[in-house]
Amino acid sequence: xxxxxxNLRVSYDRIRALQGIGFEIDExxxxxxxxxxxxxxxxxxxxxxxxxxxxxxxxxxxxDKDLLQYSADKVVSQLAISHVPExxxxxxxLTVMENLRLACFARRDAGIKPDIDRxxxxxxxxxxxxxxxxxxxxxxxxQMLAVGxxxxxxxxxxxxxxxxxxxAPLMMKTVFDALRxxxxxxxxxxxxxxxxxxxxxxxxxxxxxxxxxxxxxxxxADLLADPAVKQAYLGG
Amino acid sequence: xxxxxxxxxxALQWGSFYALIALGYSxxxxxxxxxxxxxxxxxxxxxxxxxxxAFVLIAMASQGALALPPWAILILTILFAMIxxxxxxxxxxxxxxxxxxxxxxxxxxxxxxxxxIILETGNLALLGARRIRxxxxxxxxxYEVGGVFITNTxxxxxxxxxxxxxxxxxxxxxxxxxxxxxxxxxxxVAVPLMGVSVNAIAALTFALGSxxxxxxxxxxxxxxPVLDPYMGILFGWKAFVAAILGGRGxxxxxxxxxxxxxxxxxxxxxxxxxxxxxxxxxxxxxLILIVRPHGFFGEPYSARLRL
Numbered sequence: 029x030x031x032x033x034x035n036l037r038v039s040y041d042r043i044r045a046l047q048g049i050g051f052e053i054d055e056x057x058x059x060x061x062x063x064x065x066x067x068x069x070x071x072x073x074x075x076x077x078x079x080x081x082x083x084x085x086x087x088x089x090x091x092d093k094d095l096l097q098y099s100a101d102k103v104v105s106q107l108a109i110s111h112v113p114e115x116x117x118x119x120x121x122l123t124v125m126e127n128l129r130l131a132c133f134a135r136r137d138a139g140i141k142p143d144i145d146r147x148x149x150x151x152x153x154x155x156x157x158x159x160x161x162x163x164x165x166x167x168x169x170x171q172m173l174a175v176g177x178x179x180x181x182x183x184x185x186x187x188x189x190x191x192x193x194x195x196a197p198l199m200m201k202t203v204f205d206a207l208r209x210x211x212x213x214x215x216x217x218x219x220x221x222x223x224x225x226x227x228x229x230x231x232x233x234x235x236x237x238x239x240x241x242x243x244x245x246x247x248x249a250d251l252l253a254d255p256a257v258k259q260a261y262l263g264g
Numbered sequence: 265x266x267x268x269x270x271x272x273x274x275a276l277q278w279g280s281f282y283a284l285i286a287l288g289y290s291x292x293x294x295x296x297x298x299x300x301x302x303x304x305x306x307x308x309x310x311x312x313x314x315x316x317x318a319f320v321l322i323a324m325a326s327q328g329a330l331a332l333p334p335w336a337i338l339i340l341t342i343l344f345a346m347i348x349x350x351x352x353x354x355x356x357x358x359x360x361x362x363x364x365x366x367x368x369x370x371x372x373x374x375x376x377x378x379x380x381i382i383l384e385t386g387n388l389a390l391l392g393a394r395r396i397r398x399x400x401x402x403x404x405x406x407y408e409v410g411g412v413f414i415t416n417t418x419x420x421x422x423x424x425x426x427x428x429x430x431x432x433x434x435x436x437x438x439x440x441x442x443x444x445x446x447x448x449x450x451x452x453v454a455v456p457l458m459g460v461s462v463n464a465i466a467a468l469t470f471a472l473g474s475x476x477x478x479x480x481x482x483x484x485x486x487x488x489p490v491l492d493p494y495m496g497i498l499f500g501w502k503a504f505v506a507a508i509l510g511g512r513g514x515x516x517x518x519x520x521x522x523x524x525x526x527x528x529x530x531x532x533x534x535x536x537x538x539x540x541x542x543x544x545x546x547x548x549x550x551l552i553l554i555v556r557p558h559g560f561f562g563e564p565y566s567a568r569l570r571l
Contacts (some may be wrong), residue, residue, distance in 0.1 A: 078455065117454035119447045130447050130463075133440060153550035174394050179293035181459055 030055045030088050030216055031076070032186060036117040038071050047069045047240040048085075053185075053218055058211055060227035060248070060256030062261055063211050063218045063237035069220035070114050072237070073187045076218075077104050079112040090185075101130050114189040116174040120163025124173055127162050131177035140180070147176035168199030175203060179210060186210070188219040192226055195225030204230055227233035228252050236261070266411035269496070271534045272527075277418045277487065279526025280425035283519045284480035285503030287432055288353075288473025290510055290518035294449040294563075295469050297369065301478060302356055304500015305383040310478025310491060311485050312387060314345040318399050338401045342424070342482050346475035354467045360419030362463065380497070387493040395492050398485035421483045428479055429519040432472065436515050441468060449513040475480025479496055487491050505549055511559030521560060525549070 031053040037045040046068045053059050062231070063069050074080040076088065078100040088095035090107055103109050110131075119127055128147060132140045150157035151172040157165060162173060169192060178186050189209070190198050211217050220237075221227035228234050228248040236244035236257060244257065251257050291301045318341045324330040325337060332340070358377045364372045405416045416443035444460045445468070449555075450564050455462055485491060506525045510517030525545070534543040553559075 040500065096569050099461070100456035101459050101461045104457060109458050113454065113457060117451060117457070119450045119454075121450045121565070122443070122447060124444055126446075129440065130443050133444055177458070181457075231368070 029054070031055075031218075032088070032156055032190060033072075034087040036072065036086050038068075038075050038080055039083060040071075040080075045240055046075065049237070049240070049242045051235055051242060051245070053216060055092070055216055055235065056214065058217045058219070058231040060231035060234045061218070062222070062224040062227050063220075066223060066260075067237040068240045069222075070189050073111060073113075073189055073218070073220060073223050076103075076187060077109060079111075079113075097117070101134070104181050107238065108182040108188065110176045110178035110185070110188040112174045112189060112191065114193075116164075117169050118162040118170055118173055118177075119257040123159050123161055124165070125158045127173055127177055128180055129179035130220075135180075143183075147149045147179055150179075150209065151176060151202075160240060167194045168196065168202070171195060171199070171203050172206070175210075176205060179215075183215050184188055185216045185218065188217060190221055190223075192221060192223050200226070218247055224257070226250075267534070269410070269412045271530050273412060273414055273418060275527040275530035276422045276523065277526075278530055279501065279523030280421050281484050281522075281544050282503050282506045282525045283429055283522025284425050284476045284483070285499060286510060286518040286522040287429060287505050287515060289475050289507035291304070291473050291513070292443070292509060294565075295445055295452065296361070296365070296448075296466055298361060299373050299376060299474075299504070300356075300361075300384060300470075301373060301500070301504075302360070302379035303376075303473065304496035304503065305380040306349065306353055306356070306496070307476045307477040307481045307484075307499055307503075308387070308491070308496035309383055310345055310349040310390075310474070310494070311346050311491050312396070312476060312480035314341055315396055315398055315491065315532075316483060317344045318401060319350070320367045322399055322401075322432075323407040324423050324540035330463070334402050335407075337476035338346070338420075338486075338544065341401065342479055345478045345482055345564030349478035350479075353470040353477075357466055357470040357472075361569070362466070379440075384493045384497075387418065390474075391493075398482075398491060400489065401486070417486050421486060426481060428476055429515070433515045433519075435472070437566040439517060441465070449563065492552035498554035505546070509549065509552065509559050511562035512560075512565065514516050514561035517559060517561035 029052055034050045036046050037044065037048050042081055061069050061072060069079060075082050076095065078095065078098060079218065080088065098107060113255045117128065122130065128144050153169055154176060156171055157169065162170065165173065175191065175204050179245050195203065207217060219227060219231065228251055231248050233247065234251050244251065244254065285303065288304050289300065292298055321330065321337045321340055323482050325332055345412060346452045356379055360375050361372060364375055400418065434446055440446050445466050448455045448465050454460060478567065503522065506521040510521035529541055529545045533541040536544050
């Protein structure tokens with residue numbers, strides 16, 4: 029097992045956003061969490077990357093390590109867990125190449141250059157815009173760069189927050205094909221999506237999050253066929 | 265004409281102090297959204313540390329333990345004082361600001377004022393109320409070029425200031441640490457997701473800014489050797505003005521604005537009675553800010569304060 033989460037509780041200003049959820053991810057999987065806006069999807073990812081404080085009683089283990097012992101920057105630099113956050117959070121004042129190099133900040137290995145080259149090969153559009161400021165990229169290109177940064181900063185587990193947001197269908201296909209390719213090379217992926225159809229087609233397994241609780245889980249095919257899921261998330 | 269050139273030379277020297285202090289203000293402000301109001305006092309601390317270092321080096325040289333020419337002692341004094349003062353800066357960050365990073369900005373700002381007072385009065389408690397004289401490390405030589413008097417001290421001050429400002433510019437533009445600083449200036453919330461430690465970059469920024477302030481302190485003491493614990497207050501305020509005038513996140517902007525401030529002050533004093541100097545000079549600065557509220561080279565930054 030790669031990641032196991034037990035009794036995850038997070039509160040913002042005394043309002044509990046996650047009510048004690050638990051789930052597991054195996055190495056090499058693609059797992060999705062679907063749910064409505066405000067269900068707690070982003071908070072789940074932020075808890076794993078240690079960007080929000082969790083409440084006492086929460087247990088999170090990654091391989092044989094206690095995730096709670098790691099600060100947010102160490103989760104990336106020591107555990108190779110990367111996180112593409114909501115809204116991508118690119119550094120608009122830096123160029124495409126600088127954004128990629130920044131994502132390698134804590135790496136000391138010789139693989140930085142080959143990894144960056146690999147990103148530019150997966151997304152030739154980024155190679156063309158290497159020296160352009162990230163703030164001037166189109167929405168699709170920004171998503172490519174966000175995924176590219178995650179690829180070079182943490183290859184083991186990638187946390188993706190709404191990668192489909194604001195993308196035209198063709199661009200969406202480019203990004204998800206790339207993610208599939210990255211997964212086949214060994215990166216485990218946990219993605220959260222409002223677009224349940226897309227997420228369940230892409231992932232092998234899924235969880236349904238409602239008001240801070242996981243209410244359903246199963247293989248994607250089963251969830252796609254589930255009447256309750258169809259009713260609530262797939263437009264009938 | 266000679267009067268104009270003479271004032272130009274004086275303005276370059278005066279602006280050098282502002283520029284070096286403004287750099288530290290500007291970097292901390294852009295990276296942590298923090299007005300480090302203790303920074304002027306770091307300039308004072310740097311000058312005093314410089315006195316200590318210089319006395320030790322001179323004593324060693326006079327006892328023959330260290331066979332060094334005066335210029336080498338000056339360079340070593342600047343270097344050691346920069347290093348030691350950078351630790352003072354990191355200490356200020358660690359004790360004064362880090363615990364308040366999530367606190368309202370106003371709390372962090374008054375922390376700066378309090379640290380400033382602690383540094384001033386701590387100095388008083390340590391060394392007493394008497395003024396201290398910076399030892400003269402180099403003999404002043406005056407050159408006359410077409411009616412303009414230039415001292416070797418002035419040349420040293422301006423050259424060292426320009427060298428340090430350029431080094432800082434290159435550091436921020438060319439190194440990975442500088443890259444992380446620029447990223448943090450844009451969006452400090454998202455920086456940990458890149459594997460960058462906010463604490464490490466904050467400490468580095470304070471260290472660099474304090475080192476530059478120390479250099480400014482010693483250069484100032486070369487020209488005006490009498491030091492007192494409150495020497496940093498007015499300098500700090502004015503350099504703060506230069507930092508804002510230069511534009512958030514711009515090393516070049518802070519440097520140029522520092523020199524510009526020097527020019528405005530010196531030329532205001534050339535044209536008007538010198539008692540009106542600051543009144544005129546800062547009225548002009550106010551007008552500039554009204555026209556350019558973001559300063560000269562302000563970089564964009566993300567307004568999103570959480571993920």
